[in-house]
Amino acid sequence: MSGHTDMVLVDKKGVRIDGRKADEHRPVHIEAGVLGNADGSAYLEIGKNKVLAAVYGPRECHPRHLQDPTKAIIQCKYNMQAFSVSDRKRPGPDRRSIEISKIIAEALEKVVLTELYPRASIDVYIEILQANAGTRCAGLTAASVALADAGIPMRDIVPAIAAGKADGHVLLDLNKEEDNYGEADVPLAIVPSTDEIVLLQMDGNMTRKEFDKALDMAFGACHELYDVQKAALKKRYAVSKEGDEDE
Amino acid sequence: MEKRNTRPAREVVVPGDLLDDSGMDAGSNTYVLDGKIYAGVLGIKNTYHDAVSVIPLGGRYMPSTGDTVIGIIEDIGPSNWLVNINAPYPAPLHVNEVPWKVEFGDTSKYLNIGNVVLLKILMVDESKKIQVTMKDSGLRRVEGGQLVEVPYSKVSRVIGKSGSMIQMIKNLTDCRIFVGQNGRIWIDGESENADVAVEAIKLIEKEAQSSNLTERIETFIKSKLPEMEDDEGEEDQ
Numbered sequence: 507m508s509g510h511t512d513m514v515l516v517d518k519k520g521v522r523i524d525g526r527k528a529d530e531h532r533p534v535h536i537e538a539g540v541l542g543n544a545d546g547s548a549y550l551e552i553g554k555n556k557v558l559a560a561v562y563g564p565r566e567c568h569p570r571h572l573q574d575p576t577k578a579i580i581q582c583k584y585n586m587q588a589f590s591v592s593d594r595k596r597p598g599p600d601r602r603s604i605e606i607s608k609i610i611a612e613a614l615e616k617v618v619l620t621e622l623y624p625r626a627s628i629d630v631y632i633e634i635l636q637a638n639a640g641t642r643c644a645g646l647t648a649a650s651v652a653l654a655d656a657g658i659p660m661r662d663i664v665p666a667i668a669a670g671k672a673d674g675h676v677l678l679d680l681n682k683e684e685d686n687y688g689e690a691d692v693p694l695a696i697v698p699s700t701d702e703i704v705l706l707q708m709d710g711n712m713t714r715k716e717f718d719k720a721l722d723m724a725f726g727a728c729h730e731l732y733d734v735q736k737a738a739l740k741k742r743y744a745v746s747k748e749g750d751e752d753e
Numbered sequence: 754m755e756k757r758n759t760r761p762a763r764e765v766v767v768p769g770d771l772l773d774d775s776g777m778d779a780g781s782n783t784y785v786l787d788g789k790i791y792a793g794v795l796g797i798k799n800t801y802h803d804a805v806s807v808i809p810l811g812g813r814y815m816p817s818t819g820d821t822v823i824g825i826i827e828d829i830g831p832s833n834w835l836v837n838i839n840a841p842y843p844a845p846l847h848v849n850e851v852p853w854k855v856e857f858g859d860t861s862k863y864l865n866i867g868n869v870v871l872l873k874i875l876m877v878d879e880s881k882k883i884q885v886t887m888k889d890s891g892l893r894r895v896e897g898g899q900l901v902e903v904p905y906s907k908v909s910r911v912i913g914k915s916g917s918m919i920q921m922i923k924n925l926t927d928c929r930i931f932v933g934q935n936g937r938i939w940i941d942g943e944s945e946n947a948d949v950a951v952e953a954i955k956l957i958e959k960e961a962q963s964s965n966l967t968e969r970i971e972t973f974i975k976s977k978l979p980e981m982e983d984d985e986g987e988e989d990q
Contacts, residue, residue, distance in 0.1 A: 545813070564813060564841040575880060617768075619784070619793060624880050626841040654768050657812025657906075659793045661784060662769030699769045699791065739767045739795055743810060743962070 511687040515673040524553075524681055531667060531679035531727045536648070536738035538655045544631075546656025548738070550648035553681060554638035559648035560631045561656040567627035578623035582611035582630040584645055590637045606642045607632075613646055613666075613695050613704040619659040628658060639685035640668045643693050646705065651735050655742070663739075664704060665731035666695035669720035676716050678723045692717070694724040698732045701725070765810070766792040772805045780806025814839050814905035814935040816883050820874045821892075823900070823933035824885065826866050831858045836872065839905070839935040842883055850875065850886040852893075869939065870894050871931055891931075898929070898941030901951055903958045905936035910961045911954060918957070918967050925974045926950040949977045 516522055526532070532553030541547035544560035551557075567573040572581075584606040588597045599607075610632065618628065630653065632645040643666035650664040670680040672688030685691055690710030696703055712720065766772065774789040782794045783806060792798070796807040816822065816838065824836035827843060834846045846864075848855040853863055864870065871892045875884040887893065903911060911932055912919050923930055928942030928950045940950050953970050960966060 546811070566842055623841055626881075654795045655811070657795055657809050659782065659812075660768040661786075661791070661793070663767060697769075699771075700786070736767050736770075740765045743765045 509686055511683070513683060513687065515684050515687060516675045516677070520675070522677065522681075523683055526679075528675055529678050529723050529726075531730070532681065534731060534734050536651055536734055538651050538738045538742045544652075544656075546652045546654070546658070548648045548651035548655060550644055550651070552640065552644050552647075552679070554636060555634075555641055555644045556636040557641065557644045557648045558633045558635060559645065559652040560633075561628065561649070561652040561658065562631075563628040563656070564623040564626035564658070565629070567625060572627070573625045575624055577620035578618070578626040578628055580611045580615050580618060580620070580628045580630060582607045582614065582632065582649070584610060584632045584634070584642070586634040586637060586641070590634045606645070609705055609707070610642065610646045610649060613664055614649060614653065616702070616704045617650070617661045617664055617697055618653065619661065622659055628653070637682075639680050639682040639691075640693070643667050643695065646695050647731060647735065651738055654739055662697045662699045663732060663735050664695050664697065665728040665735060666693065666705060667724050667727045667731055668693040669724040669727075671710070671712050671716055671720065676712075676719045676723065678720075678727055690716075690720075692720050692724065694721065694728065696725065696728045698729055764798045765796070766798045766807060767795050768792055772798060772807070778804035780804045782807035782809055809906050811904060811906060813841055816840050816844070816874045816877050816935070818874055818876055820934040821931075822872050822874065822885075822935040823895075823931065823937035823939055824870050824872045824935075826864050826868045826870065829861050829864075829866065831860065834860060834864055836870065836885060838872065838883075838885070838933075839902075839937065840883065842881055844872070844874075844883040844885045846870075846872065846885050846887065850884070850888055852888055864894060868894055869900060871933070871939070895931070895939055895941075898939055899947060899951055901938045901940060901954050903936050903938065903954065905934065907958050907961045908932060908934055908936055910966065911938065911957050913967055918970065921967060921971055922950055922953055922974065925971065925978065926953075946978065949974055952977065 535551040537549045540549045546561040548559045584603050586595050588594050630649050634641045646666040669678050670691040672684040690712045692708045695705035770792040772790045779785050779790045783790050784793045792807050794809050796809040799806050799808050822838045824838040826834050827837045828835035832848050836844045836846050838844045872885040873889050875886040926946040931939045940947050
């Protein structure tokens with residue numbers, strides 16, 4: 507949204523610079539249970555984004571004053587590696603990553619059955635290894651798979667994807683060029699079983715009509731992503747599934 | 754744990770999967786929304802009579818009243834010990850709940866940090882405050898032996914149907930074994946035999962989902978043991 511370019515982001519045939527159509531998301535790959543020491547983990551690739559998520563807990567909440575006597579709290583840390591972008595990112599929390607940590611934690615709080623674990627804390631760590639626009643959605647998608655992998659009781663798994671506008675076209679799942687030189691970016695996360703929205707932001711400008719179209723696209727893509735998430739979790743236990751228990 | 758009658762469908766479900774909308778009863782690890790039952794955790798769908806529940810595949814041990822667990826002393830107070838029982842919360846063990854008469858402030862003379870104790874969950878209240886006790890038969894501080902940890906969801910496999918698996922391991926290896934509901938297992942016996950028992954339990958953990966496990970473990974132990982002893986093993990628990 508910031509810069510200007512002579513690049514044609516969407517050509518006359520409606521094909522984007524990476525060859526996708528307007529309502530096509532980047533190829534997704536999710537793997538659950540990739541880390542041995544965390545209670546749950548997931549690795550996600552969507553296009554050129556590479557994200558690792560790890561979950562600990564529920565465990566006793568430290569510092570004490572953050573404890574909630576009625577439910578567990580979710581502490582989320584979104585972190586971009588220094589090498590995740592082309593110009594080295596200065597390490598450490600900044601305004602952007604604090605914001606993303608907060609909105610991801612709030613989105614996850616809506617699905618995790620936190621009231622089962624009063625006074626406890628569930629810690630979610632999201633590491634962006636490689637960024638190419640849409641990392642908050644990728645991070646949230648990976649984090650919810652990691653939570654389910656950790657065996658944490660939850661209502662549903664949260665898929666997230668962005669829609670936006672570039673070159674006057676409403677597009678799904680913007681890549682870096684479309685995000686930088688486009689007009690708008692709308693990340694969306696939903697609870698698929700009820701179609702509730704748990705995360706919705708908008709950066710840039712769109713008309714109401716364009717916004718509705720973007721939202722429709724993102725909803726559809728979220729449901730597709732949801733199937734990939736479920737398949738990743740089921741795959742982890744499929745190998746040992748073949749026999750019956752003799753118990 | 755209710756593992757019986759799970760034979761027909763061993764279906765892995767993820768949170769949010771629809772389990773039933775025909776009016777069955779919602780069992781553990783499920784939730785109901787608009788009369789439909791959904792899975793609340795990653796696990797295996799389990800239909801028993803007219804109730805549907807989910808057997809979790811992972812997750813953290815949640816203590817419930819009456820469980821016997823193995824704890825490690827983590828901290829000492831003047832009138833209690835804090836015990837790590839692998840739950841989300843620490844479990845305080847009060848001096849009134851140990852089999853010794855402990856003077857105020859003398860707690861460290863009886864149990865010290867790092868000691869391993871066999872405990873029973875006395876009570877868990879709605880805010881998940883845990884109370885544990887050592888005042889029951891067989892509960893004590895353990896010395897020697899080895900401590901093995903397995904995911905708590907695999908404990909039922911280690912014990913087997915009405916204790917068949919653990920009894921078989923005990924008989925074959927002549928070890929004293931105590932299985933805590935929290936996934937900690939204490940094994941004591943002659944060094945080689947105990948090592949075989951540990952290996953056997955690791956194998957159960959790895960192959961928890963496969964069939965004929967008890968027989969397979971039996972052949973495994975027989976092949977590993979240096980010589981077969983036929984005398985009765987000392988039984989614990």
